[in-house]
Amino acid sequence: xxxxxxxxxxxxxxxxVLLILLWLVxxxxxxxxxxxxxxxxxxxxxxxxxxxxxxxxxxxxLLILAVxxxxxxxxxxxxxxxxxxxxxxxxxxxxxxxxxxxxxxGVPSIVFGLFGYAFFSIFMGMGFSILSGGLTLACMIxxxxxxxxxxxxxxxxxxxxxxxxxLGMPKIKAVWYILLxxxxxxxxxxxxxxxxxxxxETAALIFTSGYVxxxxxxxxxxxxxLSVHIYDLSMNVTGGDAAAQASALILxxxxxxxxxxxxxxxxxxxxxxxxxx
Amino acid sequence: MxxxxxxxxxxxxxxxxxxxxxxxxxxxHLTAFIFDKIWYPLEGQFGMLxxxxxxxxxxxxxxxxxxxxxxxxxxFIVYIAPARIQKIxxxxxxxxxxxxxxxxGLWGLxxxxxxxxxxxxxxMSVMLAGIVxxxxxxxxxTLTSVAAFKSLSGALQQAAxxxxxxxxxxxxxxxxxxxxxxxxxxxxxxxxxxLGETMVVLMVAGNVVQFPTGLFEPVRTLTANIALExxxxxxxxxxxxxxxxLLLTSLVLAMMSLASKIKSHNNG
Numbered sequence: 328x329x330x331x332x333x334x335x336x337x338x339x340x341x342x343x344v345l346l347i348l349l350w351l352v353x354x355x356x357x358x359x360x361x362x363x364x365x366x367x368x369x370x371x372x373x374x375x376x377x378x379x380x381x382x383x384x385x386x387x388x389l390l391i392l393a394v395x396x397x398x399x400x401x402x403x404x405x406x407x408x409x410x411x412x413x414x415x416x417x418x419x420x421x422x423x424x425x426x427x428x429x430x431x432x433g434v435p436s437i438v439f440g441l442f443g444y445a446f447f448s449i450f451m452g453m454g455f456s457i458l459s460g461g462l463t464l465a466c467m468i469x470x471x472x473x474x475x476x477x478x479x480x481x482x483x484x485x486x487x488x489x490x491x492x493x494l495g496m497p498k499i500k501a502v503w504y505i506l507l508x509x510x511x512x513x514x515x516x517x518x519x520x521x522x523x524x525x526x527x528e529t530a531a532l533i534f535t536s537g538y539v540x541x542x543x544x545x546x547x548x549x550x551x552x553l554s555v556h557i558y559d560l561s562m563n564v565t566g567g568d569a570a571a572q573a574s575a576l577i578l579x580x581x582x583x584x585x586x587x588x589x590x591x592x593x594x595x596x597x598x599x600x601x602x603x604x
Numbered sequence: 605m606x607x608x609x610x611x612x613x614x615x616x617x618x619x620x621x622x623x624x625x626x627x628x629x630x631x632x633h634l635t636a637f638i639f640d641k642i643w644y645p646l647e648g649q650f651g652m653l654x655x656x657x658x659x660x661x662x663x664x665x666x667x668x669x670x671x672x673x674x675x676x677x678x679x680f681i682v683y684i685a686p687a688r689i690q691k692i693x694x695x696x697x698x699x700x701x702x703x704x705x706x707x708x709g710l711w712g713l714x715x716x717x718x719x720x721x722x723x724x725x726x727x728m729s730v731m732l733a734g735i736v737x738x739x740x741x742x743x744x745x746t747l748t749s750v751a752a753f754k755s756l757s758g759a760l761q762q763a764a765x766x767x768x769x770x771x772x773x774x775x776x777x778x779x780x781x782x783x784x785x786x787x788x789x790x791x792x793x794x795x796x797x798x799l800g801e802t803m804v805v806l807m808v809a810g811n812v813v814q815f816p817t818g819l820f821e822p823v824r825t826l827t828a829n830i831a832l833e834x835x836x837x838x839x840x841x842x843x844x845x846x847x848x849x850l851l852l853t854s855l856v857l858a859m860m861s862l863a864s865k866i867k868s869h870n871n872g
């Protein structure tokens with residue numbers, strides 16, 4: 328009896344959480360779905376975003392993301408390779424770097440926003456720009472990205488390292504031709520995670536990439552990210568709810584897609600490590 | 605080399621924050637930020653206590669709600685759900701984990717606020733911010749608890765079954781205590797996330813600077829305050845916003861380091 332009751336209550340709570348998720352999605356579909364169309368995706372916002380679409384917003388979002396990845400990808404990969412392959416676990420410098428990364432991972436996103444605003448926008452003179460927003464996001468996603476890549480590299484089978492060494496391959500070549508490809512699923516999972524966090528981020532962008540909803544013409548232009556668009560429509564534009572919900576649906580679809588990709592990639596990775604064992 | 609650059613970014617962040625905060629830090633005693641009576645930046649009153657209390661209250665509500673529900677979801681995933689449902693459920697939790705906070709805020713603002721407004725206007729309140737935040741941090745609790753349960757040794761499970769202990773007693777009296785350290789550290793991580801979150805509280809807490817006198821009063825948190833005032837703040841006011849950023853960061857980091865201490869203590 329007690330057993331039954333226990334199971335039942337757990338099922339109920341689990342169901343409740345699922346219902347909240349459905350409620351959330353339904354709440355967005357409520358007004359957002361009617362607004363959603365190809366035209367919405369491919370026309371410019373008008374009337375402070377109440378009418379028209381989100382084309383310039385999407386372009387700005389992609390540009391910010393591109394800046395973030397161009398900076399974070401090489402820097403992150405190089406750091407992960409250094410941490411995983413060129414230092415021992417107890418190396419003093421490696422430990423310092425790891426501690427710094429852990430601390431950085433904990434900094435609230437609004438503080439990254441403050442930093443980006445003070446450093447990139449004002450001190451470096453980039454103003455409110457896509458470049459400034461992208462760089463701020465790069466700082467934000469680096470710690471988690473490096474950590475995922477490092478773990479992926481460490482998981483690569485040691486016999487591959489030994490094999491490469493036995494063949495007289497220089498270490499850097501072994502990394503490039505053998506270990507990085509082996510860690511590719513982990514790297515892509517980390518990358519997808521980073522892309523997800525970047526597209527979801529709002530607080531760090533409000534004061535770095537700014538609010539301007541015109542089509543950006545260069546990286547030095549201010550560009551409004553999709554998340555900032557949702558925020559602005561719901562808080563500062565009366566009658567902007569429908570457009571905000573439609574934009575949120577688009578954002579949500581992107582996130583779901585990224586999540587499915589991450590799941591597929593992780594499955595691949597797990598499948599692999601079983602074979603390697 | 606690249607790793608040094610990454611670590612240097614942290615130093616850069618801290619340096620920039622300190623430099624920007626310096627005019628405020630040097631001109632007045634640290635306690636003034638807490639004990640000035642009110643936040644009235646245009647008249648040089650920079651008392652953050654009401655916003656700090658609001659931040660902490662919202663966080664506490666969120667954690668009180670998310671912890672039991674999150675742990676139960678983890679028990680569901682690990683011990684109760686059939687394999688197929690488990691997979692779907694994990695995906696749902698992962699989706700919730702990736703949910704942009706601005707979307708949660710939008711949901712709170714357009715769906716929940718009008719609902720609460722019916723019987724307790726204005727609707728935007730400490731309580732509601734706590735509830736929406738609890739939805740946001742629930743996946744953190746669940747995912748870390750799932751990991752905690754899964755890392756328990758198989759011998760523990762076998763011993764519990766061999767003794768013929770019923771499943772719910774196994775879970776409550778054997779697995780939960782065994783995993784409690786790791787679960788606790790997950791809860792602390794969730795707390796840190798709740799405290800550092802901006803968008804949700806900015807959109808549903810109401811943004812009125814006051815000491816919360818009831819659960820359904822609107823309040824403004826430290827994070828929301830930065831987002832609201834950074835656009836026009838100058839001089840001492842601006843520096844004070846950076847001080848509040850530093851305060852937030854140190855609180856969040858303290859929680860995170862406590863979390864990792866508990867975790868390593870547990871493993872060691």
